[in-house]
Amino acid sequence: MKAKFLVPLFLFLGLAGFLAFGLTLNPREVPSPLIDKPAPAFSLARVDDPAQQFSLADMRGKVWLLNVWASWCVACRQEHPVLVDLARRNLVPVVGLNYKEVRGDGQLDARGMALDAETGLAVERARRWLGEHGNPYTLSVLDIDGRVGIDFGVYGVPETFLIDGNGKIRYKHIGPITPENLQQVILPKVEEVRRAG
């Protein structure tokens, strides 16, 4: 009872501990409920040939990454060299999901634009961007209205999903991938998933 005056100190230390722990968390990273669930099926037009469709089933049996990107996304520019490097090393196929290329760009007014015109513009913009920055993708598909994005629980760009041979989402990376993320988390996960399945 003599040490009663220390009680506030301990309360403070406890609180400081909680706050310090809170600082290490990123509240913007919302864990995905889709981990270990089948990836939502989709079929979308390809950037290299919009007349052709690419669907989830085309990747059956392969372990691959689905990377959500857009030419208006600034953080994608930061992550892009990492993907280009990954493609050069030929470690895992990366499919690009081009997310709302036209209507997602705040500097552009896409209201009232016909879908055909919008698709044409999206293809043009996406190709130009890949031409400028390098194309690390096996192929990219166009998610013009962001619906497939919603199905995947995308709430910001970039995001990256690791999908296994059975079409299950095994891991989700939110935000730009850094070389450290790639080496220490994503590539080991790819290996793990390959060994498991």
Place this chain on the structure above:
Amino acid sequence: MPADRISLHPRALRVLARVGALAAMLWLAPAQAVDAPPAGEIAPTVAADPRLEADVQELAHKLRCLVCQNQSIAESNAPLALDLRNQVREQLAAGRSKQDVIDYLVARYGDFVLYEPPLKGITLLLWGGPSALLLAGIGWLAYRVRRRAVESAALTALSEAEHARAQALLAGGAPGDAPQSSANRESRS
């Protein structure tokens, strides 16, 4: 006695400060890491049927915007919030129930999209915490009040000797008592 009464307040303040700090912890967010699509001024679409639109709005107020996390998708004008509102509107218009729409979004974004988190094991503390704190506070207060009553009773109760002297003083004071009482007065001052 007064000192004891005042001592209640700093403790209450500390509890308040702790609750406040915990609340602050919930929204103090490190810098944004993900590039949200830039907010474009897109005209909000509205369902033609006012009843349907009312349902859409009601539901939209219960769903959190993933980009600007302290707003519902009804309040936010982030492109994603707009998309999600459109999804809600479309699905309700297609005849799906509100619960269907909620399940649809929870399956994609998790419980985080719900402003009212569901009651389950992991959220017990969240739901029960405030009442537990309140009950603990009331219990502690009751304990203090009872203890103070006991202590003050012990302090104010007069022993038999004190009682006798008080009687004597009140009665005018017998000569024999005078030196003793004056000595007593000095020792008290």
